Amino acid sequence: MLSCAMIAGTSLLFNNATAINTPGEKSNFNPAPQKALPRIAIAGLAIESSTFSPALTHEEAFHAKYGASVYSSYPFFADDSPIRKRAVWLPSLIGKSLPGGAVTREAYESLVNKTLDSLKKNGPYDGLFLDIHGAMSVAGLDDPEGDFIVRIRKVIGTKTIISTSMDLHGNVSLRLAENTDLITCYRMAPHEDAMETKQREVKKLLQRLESGKGKPAYKAWIPIPVLLPGEKTSTRIEPAKSIYEAVAPAAAQQGIIDAAIWVGYAWADEPRNHAVVMVTGDDKEKVTGTAERLAQSFWNARSGFSFVAPTGTLEECLNKAIASTKHPFFISDSGDNPTAGGAGDVTWTLKEILARSEFKSASGPSLIYASVPGPGLVQKAIAVGIGGRVEGNAGAEVDARYAGPVEISGTVKAIEYGGRDAEVEVVVQVGSVYVIVTKKRKPYHYEKDFTRLTLNPRKTDIVVVKIGYLVPELYDMRADWLLAITPGGVDQNLERLPYKRIQRPMFPLDKTMADPDLSARLVAASDKAFQRN
């Protein structure tokens, strides 16, 4: 049923835009074809949020940008960029949060309604660039991205071409597949191609509008019953390396617009959480054949996916790091990785480290721990200043399931203000351990995150970070690396998670499952899908 809020999707594009106007209008002769620029909206909400974490995400975590400030999130939308000149851009709202726990219903409704209000004001639109992650969990609402795009359609109508760009750890429900027109995701993990992917999707939208080709004739969607942690699907190593290297050539074929493989998101318990392949284009055989080939390659490789680094219990990892001659020796504290959706304040690992005799004296092996939120301790550190002694608790305010607050007693080595996420960061030395305590949780992904706190990770024996696979800067710095399977809201051992609602059978939880049907499903075009909503 069409909503009365819908604005008729009148094409403002070209008088002779065949794919947008009805065939009867095609012959309208315009003696001086004046190409009007397409009108394209920009919108999107991005977060991956774990339903296995007790944390909740509120609206302010999205750092929403409105109107012209949206351009600052994309280098390719800079004032003097060629892309800016190819359309009348109408930015609505872009919100991007650190991963975390489920988004509150209140925050979701507020952000969605602000987006819809702005879209209502500036329509109609020839196109909409939808920039989402795809793994948002909202308390009490399944498939939020599917809900979001249907509500957008109710405002902008069905003639507008929606081009959706996603993270490969997002989920593509049938509803999302039907209601978007173009769709893609990253081809690299870690996501070194994130901005390139968004730019590609914007360019493909422009090409479809400028050429008059409009919506793709075919969209193939193949759900694959595989659920893997991102740490087993780094495209730096096989089998994901070869699988993902095949995506760009597949997308470059004549008759194909784009091709993409989603690993999906393992830490939310919904029917949509699994891997997906989608291919869009105008050549039916190539679209379906390419999708089936990519899906089959992913399924065939399912048993080969393994962790990007050797793994172990925390005790095993610490023993090896202490005995090693390779420094800095990185250890990923993976169960509470805030960039996958962990609360970021689990204290279990830090408590274990501080209890080890090797680190009790300042002459022990040097170890940086990044990080634990402790606003109270940060306040005390500010009061005594650098060089002062501080004592207090940190962590376990959100996720205390594995350990309570950690007692930290030591010397303040650094105090830094102004981080967007942390707000205030302090370093407290306890024995030979340098604990980074933050006012709010923050990921530590860059060398400067450490050096601005007067820490030198390159000259430190052991660096423990709440992270999964090492991001490029840390990876390049490591002399050695182990991934510790630690407890938290993003436990890497999926078999420990209490799934109830994902589809079964699912690999690797159901090890003896039969081969699934991986034939391509041609999903409804967005206008047909919308009429059902």
Ligand SMILES: [Zn+2]
């Ligand atoms: Zn991702």
